[in-house]
Each structure stands twice: as structure tokens, then as C-alpha cells.
Amino acid sequence: MKLLVCVSKTPETTTKIQLTADGTEIDTAGVQYIMNPYDEWYALVRALELKEAAGGTVTILNVGPADNDSVIRKGLAIGADDAVRIDVSEEKDSLYTARQIAEYAKSEQYDLLFFGKETISYNGSEVGAMVAEFLDLPYVGEASHLEIDGTKATVTRDIEGGEEVIEVQTPLAVSAAKGMAEQRIPNMRGIMMAKRKPLTVVAPVDYPDTTRIAEYEKPEEKGSVKLIDPDNMEELVRLLHEEAKVI
């Protein structure tokens, strides 16, 4: 089986996001990056499990700058065979990213293309579906479970109040949600082997950037919590009405 796992990098989860003065960019000074957890914990690990069970190769792909190589190496340390980075140094939108992935993948005959359910930073949930569209492949989003039997894939999705089980033929694109696998921590041998695994850098294809970020806004600071005596219901109702204005 030939498996592709598309990985994005995101700021480390405890990062306190700061904006630049004009609010159009995120201030990256001092920000630590990690591999997007949906990509690392679920998509990549499930791909590795499938490879371990049935043989094949796992390639990881990132669209981004050379700084992302350390995130990519982590994927190799966890067990991917090789990696591709499409060398884009300016921040681009989801459509651009998807186009680049599709251009690369179209001649590679992957059986499965894995994505994360979303990036935990931009929360787009778009790239996987866009790639599938470009490649004319079936797409199942937010899969919590994935089994492969020959060319038949059985994919489970958590839906409101239950589960949906879908049968679909490979090749296929799928985005991974919690439950698909369990996080793997790379061991020292994997980390050392990752240094020698191939990481190919390819140039992007020309494609227009269709969107522009006009502005970011941070949510309002949370106010302090007011504790009201349980016997004083009137005061609670008054505050909900007059201050919080929710009733």
C-alpha cells in the first residue's frame, strides 16, 4: 500500500498568541511549533499501523518553509519512510496548499491520502476535501476509525448522537479525528534513523493566492468570576439580566 500523510505545523498548544501591531499577522517571535496533533497522533499513526499490517510505504508531505523540516523529521522519527516538502516560504491559504498537494500527489498513485480533521491553529477543515476534489477522489472527513480490506475501506465517523459507517473503495482521501489511533512517542533509535531518511524538497507550481487575511482579532478578555450566594437567587437573576444581558 502506498500511503501519503499530509502534515501541517501549528503553534505549540500552550502558546499565547500575540498579533502584530496592525493585526494582520500573528507575531511568531518565540513561538514553538509542533506537528498538528490530528496529523501526528491519528493520521500518521494509523497509516503506520496499516503499513505494518499489510506492507507498503508511508510518505509525509508538508507545504511550507525550510523551518518546517524539524516537524517533518519528527514524523520520520515516529516511523514514516520518507518525506516531501513543497517549498513555500510565504503563508498561503488552504486552496493554494491543497493545489500544491494535489499537483504532487496526482502522479504518485497513492492508495490513501491522510489528512488531519483540521489544523488546531486555523481550524479550516478544508485542505483534505479540496485535494480530493482536485484529484477526483472520494473523501471521508473526520474519521474516527478506518479499516482496509484489499481495496475496500470501512470508515467510521462520529455523528450527532451516534456513528456512521461508510464503505468506499481506495484510492481515497480521509481526514483523521480522535479515536483513529493512539499517539506514538518516537524512540531514540527512530530519532537517529530519521536523520538519514530522505526528505525531498520540491518547488511549488504556480497558483494564485485567492484570499488575503484582512485582520485577526483576539476574543475579549474573560472578566473575573462573580460568586453569588446560593440563597440569593434574586441577585443572580438581576445580574444575568442587567450585566450579562442573557435573560
Add this chain to the structure above:
Amino acid sequence: MPETTTPPKKFTTKADFHHTARADRYQFHDYYLVDDLLEDHHRMARQAVRDWVKAEVSPIIEDAAMRGKCPTHLFRGLAEVGAFGPSLPVEYGGGGMDEIAYGVIMQELERCDSGLRSMASVQGSLVMYPIFKYASEEVKRKYLPKLGSGEFIGCFGLTEPDAGSDPGSMRTTIVDDGDAYLLNGAKMWITNSPIADLAVVWAKDEEGKVRGMVVDADAPGFSAPEIHGKWSLRASITGELVFENVRVPKGNVFPDIRGLRGPLSCLSKARYGIAWGAIGAALDCYDSALRYGLEREQFGKPIAGFQLQQKKLAEMITEITKAQLLAWRLGTLANRGEATPAQISMAKRNNVHMALEVAREARQIHGGMGITSEYPIMRHLMNLETVLTYEGTHDVHLLITGHDVTGLNAFG
């Protein structure tokens, strides 16, 4: 004399321990951007160990230490993540990494608990290293892969009841008995001994020369009673080793090494790891103190806003930063094979003492909470009292530096 009992042999499981509800909120601190001096794989190794620690050890360590019960199931996890002999060659069960990788791994383990780091130090530096360095090829092949995978647990027997800082005065002996040696004597304060499958033991031969050997724990005449009553390193198991006419096959005795040079070379390896490790304990105390200082309010403002508390925090991070640079430099020398035992002594002594001082100050910043198992401080503080003493006491390392700079021996 501390009380002893026969050892528990069974492996624990995660379910044997009570899990703390409080999440491990540790964040690394790197004031001088020493990370820029490291390579990608060092940072990745450190993160891998940190992730493993947070998932597997942080939830149970307070309970393990509180109850004085060694979480022996962690040996397998330590092996899987690659904490045993990271700088030994892969074909002998190691990780094939450099000395800085070994250092950062020890730092992450001790960030959690010095006892956890001790489990790894003993297995990697005091058991696998001497076997790798001194044993015959056959003995290496027999033991090293199983030690590297955590299937075997090893211990290191040098200290005796009457020979601590002065190991040359040891009384344990071997005598020639045909195809084997007969080993007699007793070792004291031996980390892991009650649960060990094998021991690297140092004993005097008939010529009075110190020899090293691998002794199987199931050999008749071998026993390893557990030492109880420790207020320090409570999550690590410590015992004695008692040998009554234990037959040690001649092939198990290291062929070419004689004298204290053998055990001291292992100690250099382990001390090097402690020089890094202690910074981990200090970082955990500082990290907790900084957070607590910012969150805890008295007199209408965070206590970190008071000059007296800032003095503590500022001095802590200053001392930690100096220790980080010392460790990094020692690591680059070690990678070139140039770190001298005396340089290692200086770093072990300085960094452990630094960590102990940081723990004490952090304890105060936490006020009453600082003495409880809600925070890691008191545990680190108590652990570090052992770390100050084992692997060469604080005083002995000073004498080593003194000897090195003056050329005059002030030991005996």
C-alpha cells in the same frame, strides 16, 4: 542500620498506583537560548522523553514516592523510549546517540524524579556501560540486548557498609575455585538490587586487585534484601547485595581491567548524566515556583510581585542558566572524548548543589503547599539529598577538584 526485608520480585502495573488529578504543567525554561547550541535530534529526544514522562510517570510519581513503592513497570517504558544507554552502540542495545543526547534524556527524567533518573542511570551507565566496555564479546551478547530492552534489570555493587567514599577499602573478595570464582561479601545502598536479574559487582581478587564481574541474581548464595526507611529517592528501590560462596563463571569476570579505574570509569559516565539530570529537578522546581508565584495572591497582589520572591526567582534562573551552560560545554567535550573525570566532578558537584538550593527556595515560595504532594518540590528536595551524596559526595568532588588544581591529594 536501616531495616531490610526480602525483595518484591513482581513487576508493578500502572493500576497499582493512585493517579494524581493535577496535570503536569511543566514548561521548559531556556533563558540563554542554549537550545540554539543543540541539534534537532537532541530537542526531539528531549521532547519524546518529556511526552512519555507526562503520560506515564507524572500521574503516578507522587503516589509511588509517597508509598515508597518503586514503579517497576516503568523499566519497559524507559527501554522503549530509549533511556537505557542512549550513547552506547545500537548493536549492543544502546541508542547510538551522542553524549549530549544522553544528557538531555537524563535531564527530562530527573525533571520528573531523581529516582526515575536513577533507574535509567544505573541500567545504562553502571551496568550496560561496564559490560560493553570491559566484558568479553560472549558476555556482551548475552546480557546487553536484554538490558537495553528492559527484559533484564541490572544493578551496580561497589559501595559496602564499611567502604563508601573509600571504595579501595572494600572487603568483598573472589577466590579461584577451578572453573569459577567464589564470591563472598556484602554490598550496601545498591539501587535496583532487590529487583535485579544481574549485578555488576566489584570485588578484590587474591592479589588484592579490584575486579569487575557480572553475577546472576539466581546463582545460589546470592541475596538482595531491600533497604527500607528512606526519606529520599522513595520511588527508586534500594537494597543490599549479600554473597555467600556465589560461584561466578570465569568468563563473567572482566578480563582486562584491574583496580579502581574500572568502577570509576562507570561512575564518570553516570556522574556526567547526573550533571545534566540535576538541572531537570531544578527546572521543575523553578517552573512550579514561577507559576505559583504568579498565581498566588497575598496582600492584594501576586507574591511574585514582591522583591523578596523576585530575588529568589531571579537567582534560581541565573543559577540554572549557568548550570545549563556548564552541562552543554561538558557535553561537547565528552563528545570529543575529552571530558576529564575532574571536569565531570566539578559539574556534578555544582549542578546538584545548585538544584538543591533551587529546591529549597522554591519550597519557600510555595508556602505551606510546598511541603505537600500537590507540588513536586518536597519530593525533589528530599531526592536531591541522595543525589548530593551518591556517585561521589559533595565533599569528595571538591577534594577531586582540589587535587586536580593543586596536585596535592587531601583524601587520606
